Amino acid sequence: xxxxxxxxxxxxxxxxxxxxxxxxxxxxxxxxxxxxxxxxxxxxxxxxxxxxxxxxxxxxxxxxxxxxxxxxxxxxxxxxxxxxxxxxxxxxxxxxxxxxxxxxxxxxxxxxxxxxxxxxxxxxxxxxxxxxxxxxxxxxxxxxxxxxxxxxxxxxxxxxxxxxxxxxxxxxxxxxxxxxxxxxxxxxxxxxxxxxxxxxxxxxxxxxxxxxxxxxxxxxxxxxxxxxxxxxxxxxxxxxxxxxxxxxxxxxxxxxxxxxxxxxxxxxxxxxxxxxxxxxxxxxxxxxxxxxxxxxxxxxxxxxxxxxxxxxxxxxxxxxxxxxxxxx
Amino acid sequence: xxxxxxxxxxxxxxxxxxxxxxxxxxxxxxxxxxxxxxxxxxxxxxxxxxxxxxxxxxxxxxxxxxxxxxxxxxxxxxxxxxxxxxxxxxxxxxxxxxxxxxxxxxxxxxxxxxxxxxxxxxxxxxxxxxxxxxxxxxxxxxxxxxxxxxxxxxxxxxxxxxxxxxxxxxxxxxxxxxxxxxxxxxxxxxxxxxxxxxxxxxxxxxxxxxxxxxxxxxxxxxxxxxxxxxxxxxxxxxxxxxxxxxxxxxxxxxxxxxxxxxxxxxxxxxxxxxxxxxxxxxxxxxxxx
Amino acid sequence: xxxxxxxxxxxxxxxxxxxxxxxxxxxxxxxxxxxxxxxxxxxxxxxxxxxxxxxxxxxxxxxxxxxxxxxxxxxxxxxxxxxxxxxxxxxxxxxxxxxxxxxxxxxxxxxxxxxxxxxxxxxxxxxxxxxxxxxxxxxxxxxxxxxxxxxxxxxxxxxxxxxxxxxxxxxxxxxxxxxxxxxxxxxxxxxxxxxxxxxxxxxxxxxxxxxxxxxxxxxxxxxxxxxxxxxxxxxxxxxxxxxxxxx
Numbered sequence: 001x002x003x004x005x006x007x008x009x010x011x012x013x014x015x016x017x018x019x020x021x022x023x024x025x026x027x028x029x030x031x032x033x034x035x036x037x038x039x040x041x042x043x044x045x046x047x048x049x050x051x052x053x054x055x056x057x058x059x060x061x062x063x064x065x066x067x068x069x070x071x072x073x074x075x076x077x078x079x080x081x082x083x084x085x086x087x088x089x090x091x092x093x094x095x096x097x098x099x100x101x102x103x104x105x106x107x108x109x110x111x112x113x114x115x116x117x118x119x120x121x122x123x124x125x126x127x128x129x130x131x132x133x134x135x136x137x138x139x140x141x142x143x144x145x146x147x148x149x150x151x152x153x154x155x156x157x158x159x160x161x162x163x164x165x166x167x168x169x170x171x172x173x174x175x176x177x178x179x180x181x182x183x184x185x186x187x188x189x190x191x192x193x194x195x196x197x198x199x200x201x202x203x204x205x206x207x208x209x210x211x212x213x214x215x216x217x218x219x220x221x222x223x224x225x226x227x228x229x230x231x232x233x234x235x236x237x238x239x240x241x242x243x244x245x246x247x248x249x250x251x252x253x254x255x256x257x258x259x260x261x262x263x264x265x266x267x268x269x270x271x272x273x274x275x276x277x278x279x280x281x282x283x284x285x286x287x288x289x290x291x292x293x294x295x296x297x298x299x300x301x302x303x304x305x306x307x308x309x310x311x312x313x314x315x316x317x318x319x320x321x322x323x324x325x326x327x328x
Numbered sequence: 329x330x331x332x333x334x335x336x337x338x339x340x341x342x343x344x345x346x347x348x349x350x351x352x353x354x355x356x357x358x359x360x361x362x363x364x365x366x367x368x369x370x371x372x373x374x375x376x377x378x379x380x381x382x383x384x385x386x387x388x389x390x391x392x393x394x395x396x397x398x399x400x401x402x403x404x405x406x407x408x409x410x411x412x413x414x415x416x417x418x419x420x421x422x423x424x425x426x427x428x429x430x431x432x433x434x435x436x437x438x439x440x441x442x443x444x445x446x447x448x449x450x451x452x453x454x455x456x457x458x459x460x461x462x463x464x465x466x467x468x469x470x471x472x473x474x475x476x477x478x479x480x481x482x483x484x485x486x487x488x489x490x491x492x493x494x495x496x497x498x499x500x501x502x503x504x505x506x507x508x509x510x511x512x513x514x515x516x517x518x519x520x521x522x523x524x525x526x527x528x529x530x531x532x533x534x535x536x537x538x539x540x541x542x543x544x545x546x547x548x549x550x551x552x553x554x555x556x557x558x559x560x561x562x563x564x565x566x567x568x569x570x571x572x573x574x575x576x577x578x579x580x581x582x583x584x585x586x587x588x589x590x591x592x593x594x595x596x597x598x599x600x601x602x603x604x605x606x607x608x609x610x611x612x613x614x615x616x617x
Numbered sequence: 618x619x620x621x622x623x624x625x626x627x628x629x630x631x632x633x634x635x636x637x638x639x640x641x642x643x644x645x646x647x648x649x650x651x652x653x654x655x656x657x658x659x660x661x662x663x664x665x666x667x668x669x670x671x672x673x674x675x676x677x678x679x680x681x682x683x684x685x686x687x688x689x690x691x692x693x694x695x696x697x698x699x700x701x702x703x704x705x706x707x708x709x710x711x712x713x714x715x716x717x718x719x720x721x722x723x724x725x726x727x728x729x730x731x732x733x734x735x736x737x738x739x740x741x742x743x744x745x746x747x748x749x750x751x752x753x754x755x756x757x758x759x760x761x762x763x764x765x766x767x768x769x770x771x772x773x774x775x776x777x778x779x780x781x782x783x784x785x786x787x788x789x790x791x792x793x794x795x796x797x798x799x800x801x802x803x804x805x806x807x808x809x810x811x812x813x814x815x816x817x818x819x820x821x822x823x824x825x826x827x828x829x830x831x832x833x834x835x836x837x838x839x840x841x842x843x844x845x846x847x848x849x850x851x852x853x854x855x856x857x858x859x860x861x862x863x864x
Contacts, residue, residue: 049762049766050766070765071766072766072767072770078762078766080759080763084757084760084762086760087760087782088782097777098767101768101769142763145763146767359677359681360681360685362677363677363693364693367678367697369715370738370739372696373715374711374714374716375699375703377714377721378707378710378711378714381714420621437854441854443621445846446625447797448796448797449629449842449843450823450842450846451802451803451820452802452823453820453842453843455827456632456827456836457628457839460836462628466832468631492624493628496625554702554703554704554705556704556802557802561824575706577706578807581710582807589710593706596704597711600703600704601702604695604702607698608694608698
């Protein structure tokens with residue numbers, strides 16, 4: 001029981017949006033579809049929701065073959081980036097919509113709406129119009145509306161993409177707590193790796209219409225399958241033909257460590273406790289190194305230094321192509 | 329936070345939201361059929377019949393009216409009146425639009441509603457109103473003006489006024505939304521760069537509303553050439569003097585000169601259809617940019 | 618402002634003042650006079666019926682123009698504007714060519730009351746369509762998809778989501794259409810024959826008063842039309858404000 005996606009292909013004219021996607025999304029977990037814009041993740045989500053049909057392949061939701069079911073019969077909750085609020089209805093009416101469609105008794109609808117508004121902290125706004133709410137409040141309303149029908153699956157399409165950074169972070173934490181409370185199978189589409197790493201139980205990295213890697217946040221961060229996944233999940237820099245994280249580079253003022261490469265510090269930037277160094281070596285014109293302020297004491301621009309990846313640090317061969325997406 | 333250190337990604341074009349077109353049910357096809365039939369029966373067929381009847385005898389119909397001195401005088405008068413009315417309305421329209429959008433004053437809301445009034449007032453009432461005020465014998469101002477040597481009603485100025493009245497809102501309705509949309513940022517920016525009021529208007533505001541003015545002018549022109557009811561009341565319909573092209577159509581039709589009526593109507597229709605074609609061709613181009 | 622006053626405000630005031638000069642009784646007698654009352658009744662009835670037709674057909678046309686795609690749609694788009702652009706006298710002639718004495722369809726409405734309805738239908742065609750179209754274009758597909766994902770059928774989505782969003786635009790278009798119908802003159806001249814008690818509308822009634830030099834009588838009837846115009850404008854203003862609140 002879960003969502004099974006098998007052999008899904010989707011083209012828009014000449015454009016290949018999805019290519020041979022096989023995916024298992026476990027019940028009760030929060031799965032993130034992560035990847036750059038235009039990579040196909042939203043299309044996949046819309047195919048799961050029934051808002052888009054696959055050219056080939058099948059979708060099974062909780063054991064029910066759903067490939068040819070229209071969206072309204074799939075019992076999924078969908079949350080859109082731009083809220084898709086019903087502008088002419090109050091917040092309470094928006095939330096009640098799905099229940100009214102299902103012809104639930106009035107008393108039950110009222111009770112359920114009250115519960116949900118409580119859950120998303122919008123009780124005092126029940127009789128406002130969506131236009132009188134902030135973006136974050138509108139998105140919480142949309143979430144309550146989607147949850148009202150007790151969906152088998154909750155699908156979120158870049159739900160925080162239209163919000164400013166601070167609200168986005170708050171809502172992200174709140175979504176994780178909400179998920180721990182209601183345990184509905186959730187799929188979240190995002191292009192923000194921090195968001196995915198922070199909230200998801202499982203991450204599916206999608207790029208150019210294909211699945212690059214599936215795993216837990218730790219697996220993906222620690223054992224990326226390729227250079228694309230590595231560079232998409234966090235900062236990387238190139239040192240001697242290897243991709244390595246900037247905080248995984250050891251820096252010393254002599255060549256005692258075997259394999260270390262000489263270079264010159266070209267620029268130093270201090271950001272709070274952290275120091276970022278730009279180093280020019282013979283092979284790489286701009287290697288990035290981050291370290292704490294304590295470790296950086298005594299260093300200055302123009303100083304000669306030796307660089308080497310920290311012992312046991314993760315490195316991935318950098319391919320010739322400067323654009324990791326193309327190397328996939 | 330991380331962008332300093334990550335490899336620079338080439339800027340990506342804004343993601344295009346791709347959607348499949350929704351499947352069409354029988355309802356969609358029925359609707360399409362119904363709408364097409366409705367528009368053909370109400371508009372397309374009748375309009376094309378006028379064109380066909382005009383050319384039943386080749387170009388002789390058109391030729392006929394172009395050789396009739398009275399009709400030519402009427403056409404000339406119509407063009408003169410339309411151009412005068414459009415010039416007046418454009419200047420006034422831009423002025424009032426600026427006033428409505430860029431300044432606050434008591435009664436602004438009433439004024440903005442009143443500006444639309446000419447669109448919903450019967451042309452006959454417009455004509456009557458002008459006669460009551462500017463009528464030569466017993467209008468409010470008419471006798472005074474006539475004493476000063478200016479005859480308004482039953483003369484060209486009256487026709488221009490009637491035409492200007494009915495076409496008044498067209499420029500304003502095009503310009504106001506554009507002015508509202510562009511806001512005052514650019515104008516304020518120009519002022520901080522040292523531009524005076526006139527320079528700001530001429531070099532910043534006017535270029536921004538240029539297309540809106542063009543649409544307004546084209547629509548006004550179509551409306552002005554075709555005004556009938558209001559002109560009929562104020563013009564006196566004197567053959568060869570104050571008879572406009574639309575009045576010629578009526579006159580010819582009632583005198584059983586159907587060919588002449590159709591030909592004149594066709595000329596007028598051509599101009600107005602040309603006007604809307606121009607508007608529909610230039611509008612989307614401008615909106616895309 | 619001066620120009621606006623000279624051109625619009627003072628003349629319109631003159632109409633009302635002239636109508637009021639004779640006192641309420643004269644005014645009332647004038648507009649309830651058998652022939653005038655019949656004209657007003659025909660005008661208002663026809664405008665109302667045509668407005669109802671437009672309220673139904675207008676959104677359908679707008680829907681086809683916005684959502685459907687087929688060969689020749691551009692031409693239909695153009696047809697909508699023709700009634701607005703065409704000189705009214707030409708519009709009358711145009712209708713007469715298909716629905717007059719030598720109608721190729723065998724339908725002759727000339728000099729019949731139905732000709733008034735036909736002319737009104739023609740000249741008011743663009744109003745509802747053009748008001749509804751932009752609203753329909755801006756309607757986010759997301760919202761319809763949201764309704765679908767919540768279990769609403771196409772029909773329910775239309776009734777509960779799309780229609781309420783269009784209502785203010787439809788109402789505004791209806792108001793304009795009604796106002797235009799009530800004030801129409803040019804297209805009827807050739808078509809209806811202006812037969813008293815049968816096809817004579819209010820505008821024609823006013824004109825014949827003017828031509829008989831009965832300016833006071835004309836002003837009284839004109840005031841009735843002006844009041845209708847003003848009501849429509851107030852209604853439009855209220856509607857626009859309501860839409861502004863929603864967005």
